[in-house]
């Protein structure tokens with residue numbers, strides 16, 4: 001791609017240390033924020049490339065992505081991205097894109113929570129528009145079957161390997177009752193006692209917003225327990241358990257459950273691939289001053 005690791009070497013070498021320090025101090029008190037940033041980056045990249053589009057508030061010229069099905073009452077971390085941006089603007093005004101800040105913060109969050117590190121390529125520019133319709137079209141839903149998940153990822157140039165490794169991001173963070181209710185009441189590929197214990201917290205009606213851990217064992221540690229849970233049929237979302245359900249993804253799940261270094265290696269490769277989806281470069285887009293608004 002046209003991105004490069006040293007993109008800000010002469011214009012804002014401080015950006016890496018600024019984002020790293022703020023990520024570390026924030027996650028010390030609020031470890032879940034690492035999960036929220038990682039998800040924001042995913043939802044940014046899947047909707048017309050990693051261009052900071054998810055960060056734009058709705059305005060008079062477009063309805064943005066924050067109110068799309070997958071993001072509404074769900075995506076979080078926007079205030080923290082604003083804080084990163086404000087600090088970077090103080091040091092290097094008008095230079096670093098919001099999309100790049102999110103990519104860096106995602107890597108740093110993964111590292112702070114115990115996961116692998118990688119070199120983030122930089123030089124993405126920010127979009128001047130956002131689309132709720134596109135977010136609804138491209139962000140996968142937790143009700144998806146394996147074949148729907150595969151085609152959703154293929155549309156982004158991502159393989160089955162990428163799908164399984166990137167889903168390992170659910171080793172951290174939380175999900176609301178409304179996203180896993182169908183799985184715990186209707187599906188058969190779930191451990192019955194696990195389903196029962198979740199049903200106590202997430203009734204058939206109401207309590208849509210109560211949260212459970214995506215990884216019941218280690219929700220604030222980036223490790224391979226997500227895959228180990230799937231082997232026991234203890235995936236929280238239907239889309240999680242679909243990855244271990246007697247189909248083409250089983251062998252990958254078994255491999256990552258058995259050896260976290262194999263998971264980390266593929267996660268790194270797949271994250272770099274996802275982070276490099278369709279960046280805006282050259283004269284396309286802009287460097288937003290405020291991540292929520294077009295300049």
Ligand code: HEM
Pocket residue numbers: 032034035036037038039042073074075076140141142143144149166167169170172173174175176177179214237239
């Ligand atoms: C494979 C298809 C995927 C589906 C269907 C899916 C769906 C979901 C859902 C429904 C939630 C809970 C949202 C809520 O209740 O508010 C969630 C949370 C999360 N997702 Fe995914 N996801 C997928 C892939 C990914 C990928 C590829 C990543 C990152 C690389 C990711 C990272 C996360 C994280 C970190 C959280 C927790 C966020 C937090 O605690 O704030 N997910 N996902």
Ligand SMILES: [Ca+2]
Pocket residue numbers: 171172215217218219220221222223224225226
């Ligand atoms: Ca974990």
